[in-house]
Amino acid sequence: xxxxxxxxxxxxxxxxxxxxxxxxxxxxxxxxxxxxxxxxxxxxxxxxxxxxxxxxxxxxxxxxxxxxxxxxxxxxxxxxxxxxxxxxxxxxxxxxxxxxxxxxxxxxxxxxxxxxxxxxxxxxxxxxxxxxxxxxxxxx
Amino acid sequence: xxxxxxxxxxxxxxxxxxxxxxxxxxxxxxxxxxxxxxxxxxxxxxxxxxxxxxxxxxxxxxxxxxxxxxxxxxxxxxxxxxxxxxxxxxxxxxxxxxxxxxxxxxxxxxxxxxxxxxxxxxxxxxxxxxxxxxxxxxxxxxxxxxxxxxxxxxxxxxxxxxxxxxxx
Numbered sequence: 001x002x003x004x005x006x007x008x009x010x011x012x013x014x015x016x017x018x019x020x021x022x023x024x025x026x027x028x029x030x031x032x033x034x035x036x037x038x039x040x041x042x043x044x045x046x047x048x049x050x051x052x053x054x055x056x057x058x059x060x061x062x063x064x065x066x067x068x069x070x071x072x073x074x075x076x077x078x079x080x081x082x083x084x085x086x087x088x089x090x091x092x093x094x095x096x097x098x099x100x101x102x103x104x105x106x107x108x109x110x111x112x113x114x115x116x117x118x119x120x121x122x123x124x125x126x127x128x129x130x131x132x133x134x135x136x137x138x139x140x
Numbered sequence: 141x142x143x144x145x146x147x148x149x150x151x152x153x154x155x156x157x158x159x160x161x162x163x164x165x166x167x168x169x170x171x172x173x174x175x176x177x178x179x180x181x182x183x184x185x186x187x188x189x190x191x192x193x194x195x196x197x198x199x200x201x202x203x204x205x206x207x208x209x210x211x212x213x214x215x216x217x218x219x220x221x222x223x224x225x226x227x228x229x230x231x232x233x234x235x236x237x238x239x240x241x242x243x244x245x246x247x248x249x250x251x252x253x254x255x256x257x258x259x260x261x262x263x264x265x266x267x268x269x270x271x272x273x274x275x276x277x278x279x280x281x282x283x284x285x286x287x288x289x290x291x292x293x294x295x296x297x298x299x300x301x302x303x304x305x306x307x308x
Contacts, residue, residue, distance in 0.1 A: 017203035020192040036227055042171040045216075053168035054249045055212045059205020063195075066204070080196075081204040085253040 008067065018063050021056060025067065026099065033067035034061060036099040051092035052127075057118055058086055060100050061130040065114040068102035069134045072112065076136045079112060084132040092127045097118035102130075112136045154235055158228050159183075161238045162220060166213075166246075172206065174213050181225055185214040187265040194262065203261025207285065210267060211297035212252050215281040218269035219247050219301060229230055245304035249278060252299035260294050277303055 009025040012018050012035065027034040030079070037043075037060045045053025062081055069079040092098055102116035116130040155178060163169055163176055172193070175186045181197070187193070187210045196201025227233040267285040279301045286293050 008153060014197065015203065016191050016194040016197065017206050018195075021205075042167050044167040047165045047167065048245060052210065053166070053213075054252065055205070055209025056171075058208035058212065058252070058254075059203060062203070062205040062208060080201075080259060081254075081256045083253070083255055084204065084208060085251065086208075086248050087251045091248075 013116040021059055023063055028071050030071050031068055031072040031104040033064050033071060034101050035064040036097050038097050040066050051091040054088055061116050063084055064100040064102040065116050065132045069112040072104045072107050074107045076138055078137040079134045082133045086128055086130045088128050089125055092120045093098055093122060097133050107136060110136055162217060169213055183218050183221060185267040189263050200262050204284060207260050207295050208254045211254060211283040211285055214267040214283050215269050215299050216246055219279055220282055222271055247301035247303050250300040250302055252297060254295055254297045256295050258294045263287055279303055
């Protein structure tokens with residue numbers, strides 16, 4: 001299993017956009033992924049407060065949800081986002097690392113259903129939550 | 141007495157200056173490389189292709205997160221632009237001293253839903269927002285994004301926003 005995590009970690013860090021945002025795979029279990037992203041000035045969406053742009057949180061959520069689908073025991077060979085909805089519960093604290101946990105809770109022959117939560121370094125209310133559906137291609 | 145219309149260059153300069161300030165002030169927009177084109181009050185966002193935007197290098201396809209960010213940026217800038225328009229045109233907005241403090245705060249995203257219709261190709265993307273409702277407190281915005289053909293969208297999105305409270 002550790003080999004698989006190592007490979008998945010390398011795979012995620014090989015995605016150019018994930019690398020550009022500095023994403024790190026923290027943990028990968030069957031159907032569950034944890035990915036984090038460090039605070040950076042280039043990610044700021046509100047120059048007056050220094051809060052990270054929602055789009056950067058979306059990219060983190062999307063990557064993490066995709067990783068959760070790929071690690072599902074049904075062993076999909078390829079996945080793509082079909083629909084992703086994000087709720088921004090509160091502004092992420094400037095300077096904090098954002099960590100996302102995604103769970104792929106159901107997979108059919110063609111679709112995967114995922115939920116995710118993003119937190120910063122403050123415990124309590126998450127920064128954002130997400131719900132997504134992903135296309136699935138299973139190895140034959 | 142009939143008021144003479146302003147010279148066209150004065151109008152263009154004012155509108156382009158405000159738009160530039162709005163877009164250049166946001167680091168994440170610069171990081172993605174998003175640009176805005178203006179026809180009157182209509183904005184078109186452009187996401188020029190670069191390798192950093194790739195999600196799946198095998199296909200290759202744009203990262204879903206880059207697409208989501210492109211749509212959300214288009215929605216926020218279009219919404220903010222729409223709010224600024226009146227003050228900009230009637231002279232209430234102090235164009236000379238437009239900096240971060242001169243511009244009002246940006247709308248805050250409450251939720252955003254992206255519908256991925258086809259995979260994003262490794263080429264430029266375009267997006268336009270339609271503001272379905274712009275209330276004093278909340279707004280609802282729909283965004284469409286395409287690449288080669290305007291009628292073949294690769295993604296669309298809908299979001300709700302909290303509007304910045306105007307200082308009196």
